Amino acid sequence: MGTTLVGCGRLGIGASRDVPLESLDAEAIYKRAELELETDDPEEAAEFFSEVERLYPYSEWGKRALVMQALAYHRDGDYESARGASQRYLQFYPSGEDAAYAQYLLALSYYDQIDDVGRDQGLTFQALQALRTTIEEYPDSEYARSAVLKFDLAFNHLAGKEMEIGRYYLKRKHYTSSINRFRVVVEDFQTTTHTPEALLRLVEAYLSLGLEAEAQTAGAILGYNYQSTEWYQDAYALLTGRGLTLEASGESWLRTVYRQVVKGEWL
Numbered sequence: 001m002g003t004t005l006v007g008c009g010r011l012g013i014g015a016s017r018d019v020p021l022e023s024l025d026a027e028a029i030y031k032r033a034e035l036e037l038e039t040d041d042p043e044e045a046a047e048f049f050s051e052v053e054r055l056y057p058y059s060e061w062g063k064r065a066l067v068m069q070a071l072a073y074h075r076d077g078d079y080e081s082a083r084g085a086s087q088r089y090l091q092f093y094p095s096g097e098d099a100a101y102a103q104y105l106l107a108l109s110y111y112d113q114i115d116d117v118g119r120d121q122g123l124t125f126q127a128l129q130a131l132r133t134t135i136e137e138y139p140d141s142e143y144a145r146s147a148v149l150k151f152d153l154a155f156n157h158l159a160g161k162e163m164e165i166g167r168y169y170l171k172r173k174h175y176t177s178s179i180n181r182f183r184v185v186v187e188d189f190q191t192t193t194h195t196p197e198a199l200l201r202l203v204e205a206y207l208s209l210g211l212e213a214e215a216q217t218a219g220a221i222l223g224y225n226y227q228s229t230e231w232y233q234d235a236y237a238l239l240t241g242r243g244l245t246l247e248a249s250g251e252s253w254l255r256t257v258y259r260q261v262v263k264g265e266w267l
Helices: 026-038 042-055 060-075 079-092 099-111 122-137 144-171 175-188 195-209 212-225 230-240 253-263
Strands: none
Touching: 026 042, 026 060, 042 060, 060 079, 060 099, 079 099, 099 122, 099 144, 122 144, 144 175, 144 195, 175 195, 175 253, 195 212, 195 230, 212 230, 212 253
16 A cells, blocks of 8 residues: 655654655554544544554554544444444454443444434444443443443433334324334333333223223323323323223233232332
């Protein structure tokens, strides 16, 4: 490759504006990459960090440049390349001092795309997996707490997507399809902020189908856990307006959830 380093006088490399990278040591190229990153040119920084890795692949500078390359790609919004650099670091240096940071950057490369993926939640699941790895494998690192917070937000995001689809079906009177979505929230995302609304929507959907026992049980769970919420108040009005009580009834999947709630095994 004929790559050159242009205008390096600020780094003390010399006055030439056309210096072949191969003629420079790893530290000089690395410092130029840092300068590009500091002056808000992450794309250029990533290129220089990658050159350090290419020219000095097993040196200490090459090792450091690899994780910095991941950071530069991430700042540039090139998440696929950021993932690639992070994964290479973890593959080559699983016990390296920057392994926790590389894992965290890998997680961020998925997490920061969550709002752009529409209904396809594949990247959200990958973000959750990578964040969980950060939390479990590097619990004492400075990135663990941030990973926990982002994990909770990503988890909540998945629940929110289920709610969005469930409400879509409910509005169009596709009650069975909506129930399936709200059930996922209640069973798989019960620690998220969406659970009380999911229970109310189950009350609405089951009442629309004439399944009063299921609607009563969903209301009973709401009353047990979320009595101070607006969702409970709405469910209470719906059920009592039909002369129904908010109590567990029948033997549906919701009755199983109710038993778990009472026994303290749920939430």
